[in-house]
Amino acid sequence: MEWWQAIVIAFLYYFADAPFWFGDGYYVLQRPIVAGFLVGLVMGDPVQGTIIGATINLIFLGHMSVGGSIPSDMALAGYVGTAFALAMHTTTEVALAIAVPIGLIGTVVWVGRMTISAVFAHWADAFAKKGNTRGVMLMNWVPAQTMLFLFKMILVTIFCVYVSEAVGNVINGMVGSPIFNGIGVVGGMLPAVGIALNLRAILKKETWPFLIIGFLLVAYFKISIVGVALFGVAAAMIYMLMNSKKEGAATNGAQ
Amino acid sequence: MEHNEQSVKLTKKDVNKSFWLWQLFSHANYNYERMQGTAFAMAMAPILKKLYPKKEDLVDGLERHLVFFNTDPNLGAVIHGATIAMEEKKANGADISGEAINAFKTGLMGPMAGVGDSLIQGVIIPLFVAIGISLGLTGNLLGPLLVWFGLTATLVLIARSSWMKGYELGTSAITSMLQDGRMKTWIGAAGILGTMVMGGLISQYVGFSTKIAFTIGQVPFDLQANLFDAIMPNLLPLALTLFIYWLTTKRVKTTWILLGVAVVGIAGGALGIF
Structure with missing residues (x-):
């Protein structure tokens, strides 16, 4: 993966969590199907990107954020998972199998930001005491978004450039082995998890x-x-x- | 009444501006301590500034809305609309305490989150995404575009009409809305639609079959073709999904389920069972 591609993908991953898409980033841009399409555009193959993103999204059909906790970071799985899969020209089943652990890594990022951002609420308190409405308003987004921007840009750019190659070598080394067969089976089974989780909410x-x-x-x-x-x-x-x-x-x- | 000497009226523009502040920034500083608390204060800040010329009233107002708050940002926006209506009345001399406003907010954020989560996150989003996926898997770019633009427009529309309804109808409207039979009917109908699509997705996208085959005497017996497919197509995907569903009702953590799927899938695939 080229540096510029990694940087743009990192920015898209940040943007999907930022307020600037009508505040609906979580509902829309974080969905792996949209992520796959956007990463596909960056990597020069929007159709394959969409197919991979749609496949990854099958696991996250039942994704719900309830009471401020998320089961897995579907955006990281979608953006980085599609980028990895496109970079190593692999099957959709393999894309699915690497997207799952990537999504789980993302929950660490989530817990970190949810903890640190509490500090900025106290900064807002200080402005409120002075009756400074502008200060209160700015504290709701400037510090947290600056932090998220810097952190996500650095993390995902490095991840895309260095880790994708390593993962690619490991996966390509396994092609044709029994384990590789097994990864394909896992890819078929995983959509059942996404569907079951949604059923848990509505059935x-x-x-x-x-x-x-x-x-x-x-x-x-x-x-x-x-x-x-x-x-x-x-x-x-x-x-x-x-x-x-x-x-x-x-x-x-x-x- | 002494407070009534000057009356401050909010314009449609004020309410609208407050809505967009919430719509955009509801989760910009999401955190464990206050959740959407600072976002609520941000949306209210221009309103409070206009309503309360006295500094101590303004400070009170800002602090009142900086407390813990968490709800579904779309349907839950009805709370914000009604809160604005309350603040407007209070500023014009009505006998509404700050505690009453906060009691109203905290009392309704739970029920609205419940309704919102089951309707928005449980049905509307999965519906858009499921149709998007079914198009996207065939390489049709309409899939992601439908989710991107169609879902955004739908959600903004829901949030905006909730917000305006809350402002126009005030606090009593929300309680009656929650108790109203029509709301329950809508949720029930949406649940039927969502459940049916999930059933279709099991057939369409869960891939799970066995490769076990043996011979009984001289007759070859293929477990998948001669038993499972003979009973019903996609029997194993259905069984797998329902088994995982059963696990989730037993409160087994998603991470453990994923790990279990990985172990069973890789081992079974490597051994030639699946």
Whole structure:
């Protein structure tokens, strides 16, 4: 990987966590599918980048940040994982297998920033005591964002330039070995983790039938995901109709 | 009332500016001690400056909004809107204490986070991302672009209308919104849609099959083709996903699950089982 590419990728990784994309970086730019596309543009192959990013994103389908903790840093997995995979011209399964540990490393960064940024809240307190609104406002972003910018730029640039080569050599040395086979199997299994984690958040006793219907639609009829979503919209509409009838009946009964 | 001598009215522009400060900077200084506390204060700062000409009132206001705060920044924006409405009333002489404002904020941030997490992070985002992935895996650049721009527009729209609703309707509106049956119906409907798509994703993207084959007497028996596929296509991916789901309901940590998948997958793949 070229230095300039590493620097741009590091900047994109920072930007995905910065306030400047309508404040929605976490929801949008940190998703590995977007990361893969952007890294692909930088590395000169947006289509392959998108395919790799989409593959990595399968594990993070169920990614949720609840109460300020994240299970894994999907942005680091997406940006650096795609960059590594494109640099070593490897399969998507291998990309997936390296993205997982990278994402876990990222949680260390997260805990660090969540701890250090508390200091800046006290700086804001000091400005508040003086009635300095401008100071309070600036303390909400300037110190923390400066810290994150510097830290992420340095970390990811070095990571991309030096570590990608080492990882690439190790992985390429394993091609064709039984272990390499195993990594491919892991790549196939990992999307189950992402789906299961999302189900943990949304699956209820009453919605089990819809899980099975969605599964069967694809298993037997090979319907695309967009198609399943359209069936899902219809099912949701039926549910809403039935509910409004029930509500109507309840009000009528009350009268 | 003595406070009523001068009345300060907020304009639409003031409320709008406050919204964008929150929208952009809600997580700019996210931290364990206050979470989004400094961001809440940042969004309120221009409002407070306009409402409270006296310095001690301004200091009170700033300190009031620098405390711990954490909610879903999209749907939860209804809290901020209503808080602005409360501050405006207070500045114009209404008998609202600072404690009352903070009690309102802390009382609702939990419920709104619950609703927001299940609706936004649980359904809306996975829906966009799932469709994005299904396009992206075929190399269609519409996939990432849909997530990038479509999801951004959707979320900004949700946050902005929540914020404005909160400001227009005030505090009582939020409690009634949470108790209103329609909100529950919407969440239920979204859950159905999300669950169905997850079912489709299991079939489509989880790859898990066995290579075990043996002969019974003279007849070759391929476990995958002759047993699992004969029962139902993609039976093993479904079983694997439901097993992992079961593990998560038993509160097994994600890291352990990932490690388990790695060990089973690599060992099984190396030994030729999968």
